Amino acid sequence: MEQINYKLEVFEGPMDLLLSLISKHKLDIYDIPIMELVEQYTDYVRRMQEADMDVASEFLEMAARLVYIKTVSLLPKSEEAEELKRELTGELLEYRDCQIMAGKLKDTAGGFELYTKGPDEVEADMTYENFHEPFELLSAYQAAIGKRGRKLPPPVEAFTEIVHRKIVSVQSRISFILTSISGKGRRTFSSLIRSSNSRSEMVATFLALLELIRDKKVITTDDGDDMTIEIKRS
Numbered sequence: 694m695e696q697i698n699y700k701l702e703v704f705e706g707p708m709d710l711l712l713s714l715i716s717k718h719k720l721d722i723y724d725i726p727i728m729e730l731v732e733q734y735t736d737y738v739r740r741m742q743e744a745d746m747d748v749a750s751e752f753l754e755m756a757a758r759l760v761y762i763k764t765v766s767l768l769p770k771s772e773e774a775e776e777l778k779r780e781l782t783g784e785l786l787e788y789r790d791c792q793i794m795a796g797k798l799k800d801t802a803g804g805f806e807l808y809t810k811g812p813d814e815v816e817a818d819m820t821y822e823n824f825h826e827p828f829e830l831l832s833a834y835q836a837a838i839g840k841r842g843r844k845l846p847p848p849v850e851a852f853t854e855i856v857h858r859k860i861v862s863v864q865s866r867i868s869f870i871l872t873s874i875s876g877k878g879r880r881t882f883s884s885l886i887r888s889s890n891s892r893s894e895m896v897a898t899f900l901a902l903l904e905l906i907r908d909k910k911v912i913t914t915d916d917g918d919d920m921t922i923e924i925k926r927s
Contacts, residue, residue: 706749706751706752707751707752707754707755708784708785708788709788710734710737710752710755711730711734711755711785712785712788712789712792714730714733714734714737715730715785718733722785722786722789723782725778725781725782725785727759727762727763727766727774727778728766730759731759731762731763734755734756734759735756735759735760738753738756758781761777762774762777762781765777766778860893861891861893861894861896862897863897863900863901863904864901865897866894866897866898866900866901867901867904867905869898869901870885870898870901870902870905870911870922871905871910871911873885873888874911874922874923878923879921879922879923880921880922881919881920881921881922882902882913882919882920882921882922883919885898885902886898886899902922911923
């Protein structure tokens with residue numbers, strides 16, 4: 694069976710491809726739906742690779758940048774995601790304006806005869822005479838590194854703390870509270886909280902205690918400084 698080949702349009706660069714996708718799918722360039730744009734962009738790059746096209750590194754770099762923006766956008770109240778989207782929107786608008794002006798210049802120059810002249814050799818003085826304070830150079834370096842770093846995907850180490858964090862269930866802390874009270878007869882609220890080894894365990898202990906009180910499995914008494922907890926007997 695003859696294989697079906699699809700002819701893919703060739704783009705000058707990632708910005709050209711993004712503008713084409715935004716126009717084709719009628720997306721709002723001022724409020725880019727990053728989730729949809731990432732899927733469309735990565736799908737096109739994948740088809741370019743399947744067609745054995747020479748995929749420039751700048752296309753892959755933009756794909757990594759879009760995936761990073763998508764990842765950051767999934768986090769609650771991410772100011773970085775909004776800043777990255779504004780940067781991308783500004784670059785797209787600037788690139789679009791340059792395309793429009795280039796088209797107008799091309800149309801204007803179409804009615805004139807063009808004459809070209811070879812470049813003249815000019816001896817340039819490459820001595821840099823401006824003086825900068827050390828803190829100015831440091832600020833410029835830090836700004837350049839920071840802007841470039843935001844375009845790269847986060848390192849694996851950035852997710853280590855999230856992935857390796859122990860998740861404590863409320864049900865396990867319910868069993869802990871009941872077992873603890875059964876052995877000692879009663880426990881104070883503060884002692885239960887102090888027995889927690891992590892913030893996650895502390896929150897689960899507090900939620901577990903609320904459930905036990907709601908289900909009337911324990912009774913609490915307040916002596917003014919702390920709250921005492923006992924198992925409710927039938």
